[in-house]
Amino acid sequence: MDTALLLLVLLNLIALTFPAAIPPRIPRFLKDRLQITHKEYSYLIRNGYLRPRNYEFTFEAEKDIPVVTDAISRFQEFYKLPVTGELDERTRGVMWEPRCGYPDVGESLHNETVENRAGHHRVRRYDIADGRYKWDSSQITYSLVNFPTRGGIKLSDLRNTIKRAFEVWSDVTPLVFTELHGHEVNQAMVRIAFMKGRHSHDLEHPIFDGPNGDLAHAFSPKSGWGEVNGDIHFDDDDVFTLGNNDRGYNFFQTAAHEIGHALGLDHSNDPEALMWPHYHFMRDFELPDDDIRGVQALYGTKTSPRVPNVRIDQGPRPKSTLVRQPSKKSYCTSGYSAVTSISGSIYTFKGKFYWRSWRRLLVTPKDGRKIHDKWYHLPANIRASYQRRDGKTVFFRGAKYWVYFGSQMEPGYPRPVAELGLPKGVDAALSKTKAKTFFFKGDQVWRFDERKKSVDNGYPKKIGEVFTGLGDKVTAAFQHDDGNSYLLRGKKYYRVAKGKYEVDPGYPRHFTSDFLGCASVTA
Ligand SMILES: [Ca+2]
Ligand SMILES: [Ca+2]
Ligand SMILES: [Zn+2]
Ligand SMILES: [Zn+2]
Ligand SMILES: [Zn+2]
Structure with missing residues (x-):
C-alpha cells in the first residue's frame, strides 16, 4: 500500500x-x-x-x-x-474546564442523531430526551467491574461512595439500587468501570483523553449503544479522591453526576445543577432542585410513584465488558432483506436491526443497532433501500416508501409507491447510474428515471432480459462507491461492473465474508 x-x-x-x-x-x-x-x-x-x-x-x-x-x-x-x-x-x-464526556446539546450518548432535539435545552433546564431513555423497572442493579489504578481510594471506601452516590437519586424517587457481585457483575444494568484512552471495540465509543479534560462518561438506558447502555466509565488517567483537594477530583460528585446519565438525564444548562457538564465541587452537597425535577419527571416522586414497583426482567447481560460474545444467530450467517451503500459505508437491514460496515470492518455491535435509533420513525422489516444521487436515502416496505436526509425523514413521508409507478413489495433497489434506478420484484425489473420521476417505457422486463448471468431473483442490491453494482440473492452476491449489464466472472461470492469481514464460508 x-x-x-x-x-x-x-x-x-x-x-x-x-x-x-x-x-x-x-x-x-x-x-x-x-x-x-x-x-x-x-x-x-x-x-x-x-x-x-x-x-x-x-x-x-x-x-x-x-x-x-x-x-x-x-x-x-x-x-x-x-x-x-x-x-x-x-x-x-x-x-478546557474539567468536564463530563457526555455531549452538552443536540445529540447525546443515546443515539446518532441531532436535529430533532435542538432547542430543548432552551425550553427547560434539565433534559430528559422526552423520557424515551429510562429504565422500565424501579429496581436497578449496578456493579463495580474494576477499580481505579490511581488515587489510592480504599476499595471499601469506593464501594461505600458509589452506594451514597446512588442514594442521592433514590432519596427523591421510588428507585431502589442493588449492587451485584462476583459472577453477576456483568449482568448489572449499570456497570461501573475505570478505563483509559480507546477502551472499546466500538469505533463510535468516545475515547478518553488522558489526565484532566473528560473525567467520565455514561450511556443512557435503552439507547443505541447496545451492551454499554446504562454503563458508566471513569477515565483511569484521572485521579479521583474522597475529599476536595488539589490531588484529584471528588469521586462522590463525579459518580452522582454520571449516575444521572445512567438513569436517562442529559446535561442541564443550569450552572447550579449536578447535571451541569463541568466538574464544580459543591460544598455540603445536596441534590439541586433542577436535578430533582429532572429525575422525578422520569421516575416519579418517592411518595407517589408513577412507575409501578415491579421487577421487569431485563434479561442477562453479555458476559464481558470488553469482549463481545458472538450471538447464536450471528450476523455472519444471516441473510439480509436490504443492503445499501451510504457514503462508502455498507448498511444491512434485517427485522428491527441494521448493521454498518466500512471496508469489511463491522462498525456497529455484532447484534446490530435498532433501525429507529438511527432513522426516526422508520419501521422494521425494510425490504429495499438506496441512496439517491442527491444524497437522500430511500426505503421501501410494502406499499410505501420513505425518504430521509441523514436521520431526518423528509416532510410528507411515507408515501405510496404507486405514485412512482412501482408495484407493492419491491425486493431490491439499485441506483445504477445517476439518472436510472432499477427496482426488482420477483423475476421482473423496473427501470426508473430519477429526473422524470417515472418508470421508463417498456418496463417491467424479465430480469434476464436486462442483466445477464443474474438468475431470476434479486433480494437486495446496492451501488457501491467503487462504481460497481452488487446484487444479492440470499447470502450470495453478484458483481456487475460499471457501465455493464453482465455479471463479472468469478461470481457469486459470499456476501458477509466480503463485506462484513466474516471468516470465509464455503459456499
Ligand atoms: Ca481525562
Ligand atoms: Ca430486499
Ligand atoms: Zn455528564
Ligand atoms: Zn467508555
Ligand atoms: Zn464551569
Whole structure:
C-alpha cells in the first residue's frame, strides 16, 4: 500500500469515530480564518455543537464559516458567555474546564442523531430526551467491574461512595439500587468501570483523553449503544479522591453526576445543577432542585410513584465488558432483506436491526443497532433501500416508501409507491447510474428515471432480459462507491461492473465474508 493510500485509509478510520460525516479535521483555510485549533474544532463536534453533523465543507467561505461560528455561538450560549461566535480567551478557558464526556446539546450518548432535539435545552433546564431513555423497572442493579489504578481510594471506601452516590437519586424517587457481585457483575444494568484512552471495540465509543479534560462518561438506558447502555466509565488517567483537594477530583460528585446519565438525564444548562457538564465541587452537597425535577419527571416522586414497583426482567447481560460474545444467530450467517451503500459505508437491514460496515470492518455491535435509533420513525422489516444521487436515502416496505436526509425523514413521508409507478413489495433497489434506478420484484425489473420521476417505457422486463448471468431473483442490491453494482440473492452476491449489464466472472461470492469481514464460508 503506498503512503497516500495508507493515509487515506487512516483518515477514513478516524472519520468512523464520529457518527456522521462532518470531517474530523477542519480544512486549513477555516483553521486560519477562524483561528481555531483541531482540538477546539473536535471539542465542538464531540459535545454536539457542530450541526448538522452530516455537513460537508464546500470550501466556500460564505457557506462554511457560519457553520463553525454558529457552533461557537451555541457553545457560548450554553455556557452563558457573551455570544460572539469567536473563540476569545474566556471562551477557550471554559472549553478546557474539567468536564463530563457526555455531549452538552443536540445529540447525546443515546443515539446518532441531532436535529430533532435542538432547542430543548432552551425550553427547560434539565433534559430528559422526552423520557424515551429510562429504565422500565424501579429496581436497578449496578456493579463495580474494576477499580481505579490511581488515587489510592480504599476499595471499601469506593464501594461505600458509589452506594451514597446512588442514594442521592433514590432519596427523591421510588428507585431502589442493588449492587451485584462476583459472577453477576456483568449482568448489572449499570456497570461501573475505570478505563483509559480507546477502551472499546466500538469505533463510535468516545475515547478518553488522558489526565484532566473528560473525567467520565455514561450511556443512557435503552439507547443505541447496545451492551454499554446504562454503563458508566471513569477515565483511569484521572485521579479521583474522597475529599476536595488539589490531588484529584471528588469521586462522590463525579459518580452522582454520571449516575444521572445512567438513569436517562442529559446535561442541564443550569450552572447550579449536578447535571451541569463541568466538574464544580459543591460544598455540603445536596441534590439541586433542577436535578430533582429532572429525575422525578422520569421516575416519579418517592411518595407517589408513577412507575409501578415491579421487577421487569431485563434479561442477562453479555458476559464481558470488553469482549463481545458472538450471538447464536450471528450476523455472519444471516441473510439480509436490504443492503445499501451510504457514503462508502455498507448498511444491512434485517427485522428491527441494521448493521454498518466500512471496508469489511463491522462498525456497529455484532447484534446490530435498532433501525429507529438511527432513522426516526422508520419501521422494521425494510425490504429495499438506496441512496439517491442527491444524497437522500430511500426505503421501501410494502406499499410505501420513505425518504430521509441523514436521520431526518423528509416532510410528507411515507408515501405510496404507486405514485412512482412501482408495484407493492419491491425486493431490491439499485441506483445504477445517476439518472436510472432499477427496482426488482420477483423475476421482473423496473427501470426508473430519477429526473422524470417515472418508470421508463417498456418496463417491467424479465430480469434476464436486462442483466445477464443474474438468475431470476434479486433480494437486495446496492451501488457501491467503487462504481460497481452488487446484487444479492440470499447470502450470495453478484458483481456487475460499471457501465455493464453482465455479471463479472468469478461470481457469486459470499456476501458477509466480503463485506462484513466474516471468516470465509464455503459456499
Ligand atoms: Ca481525562
Ligand atoms: Ca430486499
Ligand atoms: Zn455528564
Ligand atoms: Zn467508555
Ligand atoms: Zn464551569
